[in-house]
Amino acid sequence: MSDRVVLEVEGLYAQDSAGPGGSSRGRVQGVRLALPAGVYGFIGTPEDGTLALCEVLTGIVRPSRGTVRVRGHEPYRSSPIRARMGAMLPVPMLPPASTTERSVAQAVAARGEPASAAKEVLASLGLEALARRRLKSLSFGEARAVELALALSTPRAVLVVLHEPFLDVAVDHLATVHERIRALREDGACIVVTTSSAVDARSVAEFIIVMHAGALVRDAPGDGTGLVPASHADLVLTVRSGLRRLAERVSRMNVVASLSWQSADEEDDGAGSLRLRVTDLERGAANVLAAVGMVDAEIDAWSTSAPSLVDVRAETRRLHQARRPARPAPPSPAPPRVAPPVADGRRA
Amino acid sequence: MSDASRSSTAVAMTLGWRFGLARLRHRAFFAVSGLALSVALVGALIERRVTSSGSLDRTLEVEFRLVVPLFVFAVVGIALGRRQPATLVTRVTRFGAPSRETTLGLVAAIVAVSALACGVVVALSVLVAHGHGGASLPSELFTATWIAVLTGAAYAAWYSFGATFFRRGGGRVVPLVLDFVVGGAGFAGAILPRGNALNLLGFDAPMGLAQRASSVMLVATAVALGVGAALRSRSPTSHRG
Numbered sequence: 001m002s003d004r005v006v007l008e009v010e011g012l013y014a015q016d017s018a019g020p021g022g023s024s025r026g027r028v029q030g031v032r033l034a035l036p037a038g039v040y041g042f043i044g045t046p047e048d049g050t051l052a053l054c055e056v057l058t059g060i061v062r063p064s065r066g067t068v069r070v071r072g073h074e075p076y077r078s079s080p081i082r083a084r085m086g087a088m089l090p091v092p093m094l095p096p097a098s099t100t101e102r103s104v105a106q107a108v109a110a111r112g113e114p115a116s117a118a119k120e121v122l123a124s125l126g127l128e129a130l131a132r133r134r135l136k137s138l139s140f141g142e143a144r145a146v147e148l149a150l151a152l153s154t155p156r157a158v159l160v161v162l163h164e165p166f167l168d169v170a171v172d173h174l175a176t177v178h179e180r181i182r183a184l185r186e187d188g189a190c191i192v193v194t195t196s197s198a199v200d201a202r203s204v205a206e207f208i209i210v211m212h213a214g215a216l217v218r219d220a221p222g223d224g225t226g227l228v229p230a231s232h233a234d235l236v237l238t239v240r241s242g243l244r245r246l247a248e249r250v251s252r253m254n255v256v257a258s259l260s261w262q263s264a265d266e267e268d269d270g271a272g273s274l275r276l277r278v279t280d281l282e283r284g285a286a287n288v289l290a291a292v293g294m295v296d297a298e299i300d301a302w303s304t305s306a307p308s309l310v311d312v313r314a315e316t317r318r319l320h321q322a323r324r325p326a327r328p329a330p331p332s333p334a335p336p337r338v339a340p341p342v343a344d345g346r347r348a
Numbered sequence: 349m350s351d352a353s354r355s356s357t358a359v360a361m362t363l364g365w366r367f368g369l370a371r372l373r374h375r376a377f378f379a380v381s382g383l384a385l386s387v388a389l390v391g392a393l394i395e396r397r398v399t400s401s402g403s404l405d406r407t408l409e410v411e412f413r414l415v416v417p418l419f420v421f422a423v424v425g426i427a428l429g430r431r432q433p434a435t436l437v438t439r440v441t442r443f444g445a446p447s448r449e450t451t452l453g454l455v456a457a458i459v460a461v462s463a464l465a466c467g468v469v470v471a472l473s474v475l476v477a478h479g480h481g482g483a484s485l486p487s488e489l490f491t492a493t494w495i496a497v498l499t500g501a502a503y504a505a506w507y508s509f510g511a512t513f514f515r516r517g518g519g520r521v522v523p524l525v526l527d528f529v530v531g532g533a534g535f536a537g538a539i540l541p542r543g544n545a546l547n548l549l550g551f552d553a554p555m556g557l558a559q560r561a562s563s564v565m566l567v568a569t570a571v572a573l574g575v576g577a578a579l580r581s582r583s584p585t586s587h588r589g
Contacts, residue, residue, distance in 0.1 A: 060438055077582070079356075083444025093439045095363070096370040106366065109359055110443035150443070 006190035007057070007159055009033040011066035016051040018090060028052050029214035031066075039181060039191045041205030041222070043198055043312060048211040050194040051090045054163045057192060058087040070159045083111040086151030086160040092143035100138060100146060101131040107150050117153075124180070125149040125171050141170035152180040157189040165193060166200045178204060198224060198307050212316055227312050233281040234305040235288060237274040242297030244269040249291040250276060255284045275305075360445040364453020367440055371427045371454075372461050380426065381465055384419040388469050391415075392477035400479025405550075407477035408492055411470060412499065412545045419469065420462045420503040421524050427458045430516040433508065434581035452578035459504040459574055466500030467493045495548045498566040502541040503527075505573035512580040541566060 015027035028049040044050045055061045056068055059075025059082050068074060073081040095106035104122060105115040122131055127145055130138065138146070148169055151160055160181075166174055181191055181204055195201050201208050206222040220226045239246060247261050255278050263272040278284025281304065292299055307315075388411055395403040395410075428436055437450045471493045478485050506523040513519025523540070530536040537543025537554030544562035547553040553562070 058442065060442055079441065079444050079446040082442060087442065093442065095440050095443075096367060098370075106363055106440060107443045110363055110440050110445035112356070112359075112444065 003036045005034045005036055006071060006188075007033060007035040007192070008069045008072075009057075009066070010069075012056065012063050012068060013065035014052045014056040014061060014063045016046070016049075016055055016061075016090075018046060018051050024052075026050065026052050027214050028056070028211075031214075031216055033216070035190050035192075037185065037188045037190050039185050039193065039204055039206045039222070041201030041208045042192065042194045042211055042216075043196065043201050043208060043227075043309065044194070044211030045196050045309070046090075047213075049214040050163065050196070050211060052214075053211070054087075054090060054161055054192075054194050057159070057161050058082075058085060058089070060087070060089065060093075075159075081158070084154065084156055084158045086154035086157055086162075088144065088148045088151045088162040088165055090163045092140070092147045094135065094143060094146060097135055099131070100133050100135050103135050104146065104150065111155065113155060121149050121153045122146070124153050125176060126173065127171075139170065141168050144168060145170040148177065152177065152184065154184075157184055157187070160184055160189055160191045161194070162191065163194045164196075164200070166203070167195070167197070196309050198227060198309060198312055199305075210312060210316055212313065217316055218319065224307065227307050227315065233278055233284065234307075235276045235278060235281075235284060235302060236305050237276070237288070237302040238300040239274055240271050240298040240300050242269060242295055243272040243274060245295040246291060246297040246299075247274055249295050250274075250288055253284075253287050253291070255279055255287055356446065357449045360440075360449035361453035361456070363440050363445050364437060364450035364455075365457045366453075367437060367450070368427060368454040368457025369461070371429075371436075372423070372457070374426060376426045377423065377461075380419065380422045381469075384415055384422075384465075385469050385472060388415050388473040389476055392473045396477055396479055402482075403479045404474065404477045404482060404488060407473055408470070408549055409546070409551065411473055412496075412549060413542065415469065416466050416496065416499055416545070417503055417524065417527055417542065420466065420500055421507055421520070423462050423465065424458055424504055424507040424511065424520060427454075427461075428508070428511050428517050428520075430518075432512055432515075432517045432581070433577055434512070435517075437581070447581050448578045451581035452575065455505070455508045455574045455577045458508055459501045459570060462504035463497045463501035466503075467497040470496035492549075495545060498548075498563065498570070499541050499545040501570040502544070502566045502573075505570040505577070506541065509573040509577045509580075512577050538565065539569065541569070 009031055012028055012031040015024040017024060019025040026047045026049045042050060042053060056063050062076045070081050070085065075082055075085060094103045097103035097106060101118050104118040108117045108121060109115050119131065122128055125145060125148065127149055130142055130146060148165055148171065151162060154160060165177055171177060184191055193201065193204060202222065202224045208220045208222060208224060208227065209216050210218050243261060243263060247259060250256050251259055257277045257279050259274065259276045261272055261274045263270065265271055276284065276288065391410055392407045395407045433451045433454055434447055437447065437454055441447045441450050471489060474489050474492045478488060482488065507520040510520035510523045511517035526536065527540045527542050531540035531542035532546065533543060533552065533554050535555065538557055543554035544565050547557055547562040548559055
């Protein structure tokens with residue numbers, strides 16, 4: 001596995017134009033990165049700079065300050081490196097044409113492939129039905145799907161930047177998207193996924209990087225460990241029978257902070273799903289297993305759920321607070337001087 | 349230049365050309381063309397009715413002073429929107445097409461369509477406005493049409509080059525204003541389209557230029573400024589707050 005740096009970012013300042021009237025929704029400030037081949041999930045909202053990062057890495061916009069280099073070349077200056085970069089942008093930007101296939105043909109021609117490759121690009125994600133559709137008739141999700149197909153079919157890709165590749169995209173089988181990302185990774189590409197969903201990041205990334213207010217504030221392994229404390233872990237159980245009995249039993253456990261359930265059928269004590277927030281993941285899992293045996297419930301599956309972005313940001317704030325040096329306490333004010341009373345009760 | 353580079357350049361220019369045509373295959377372009385044609389024809393009719401003697405000269409003077417510059421300005425505005433050419437062609441250059449060559453293709457399409465549209469408008473005006481006296485209709489038609497084609501091309505190149513300045517391509521207003529204010533005479537008239545077009549039509553010659561020199565100037569500015577617009581389109585601009 002090569003450790004050669006693919007994407008290098010130094011002192012980057014940039015902003016997007018996704019706000020009303022072309023104003024900025026978010027920006028990146030002073031970002032530094034050196035990424036080899038791999039899949040990286042950047043978690044944050046547009047206000048944290050995910051859109052700006054996406055646009056500037058792909059060469060759509062030039063940085064206000066700092067540099068972005070992909071294999072030593074700046075994307076907004078170098079057309080050969082852009083031809084080896086795939087991008088799924090926040091808002092699709094496809095070449096104008098009468099039909100989808102013609103638009104894709106222009107895109108593949110721009111990156112040096114024959115125009116006939118357009119059909120294969122659309123077929124890679126099962127989008128053949130869109131080929132003859134007028135480009136302007138595509139919905140937002142369909143246009144994103146076409147752009148995703150183009151990004152994932154980039155020949156000899158070195159960098160692929162995908163913004164929310166699993167959200168609002170008209171692809172029937174998202175598993176295909178995961179496979180294509182893995183294939184690109186194996187071919188040595190650096191894949192950057194920007195998303196506000198920790199679930200999506202965890203599903204695909206090898207490393208997760210948290211963005212906050214334009215900066216990269218912390219990172220975590222791809223399974224999301226450490227994004228939030230273990231005391232915020234959620235267990236999700238798919239119960240085949242005995243849902244209510246199990247819920248009653250676990251509700252009495254100290255390790256369970258909260259729970260909710262949803263019945264799948266009309267029977268109150270039948271099948272459904274049970275979601276638990278536990279204060280300690282290992283102890284909670286052991287106790288829940290024991291409870292399943294005690295009430296004779298049957299479960300089909302269980303998993304830990306990815307933390308929400310709200311939880312991740314709360315933990316980020318907590319960590320920042322913990323790192324901030326304690327301010328010295330202000331000096332206590334001197335006590336007021338009060339003259340002692342004289343013998344007859346009047347003050348001197 | 350290697351074969352691969354030549355091929356890449358040719359592909360990029362073709363993509364830019366198609367991009368420009370796609371931008372102009374738009375309802376707004378046909379509406380503006382219809383409006384320009386209506387204004388030109390109504391003007392021609394009025395001049396013909398006032399007196400048919402000299403009606404063609406008066407019609408052409410009004411069209412080249414007013415209709416052609418504003419019509420081409422509108423066409424360039426429709427093609428580019430409120431963007432610089434380099435920003436507009438990002439839809440193609442993001443996939444690896446070189447920015448300059450793609451912009452050159454885009455500007456070439458804008459210049460070609462503008463020239464052709466002006467030729468059609470003026471030709472139809474000549475058919476309506478031609479009256480008694482003067483040269484024969486075929487001769488007037490041919491002369492006015494090629495002058496309109498050259499002038500339309502020059503205006504389109506000026507506005508496209510101007511659009512490479514200032515955020516959102518606002519610089520294209522500058523040649524329009526200059527052309528109206530100082531473009532009829534003197535040094536400005538010698539380089540801006542207005543003075544050269546009027547010279548070719550037989551009106552005052554800026555700086556005493558020969559008509560042949562005015563033809564060359566219109567062609568040269570169309571080519572040079574078109575290439576200039578491409579050379580200034582090396583990469584997209586950053587967003588500013």
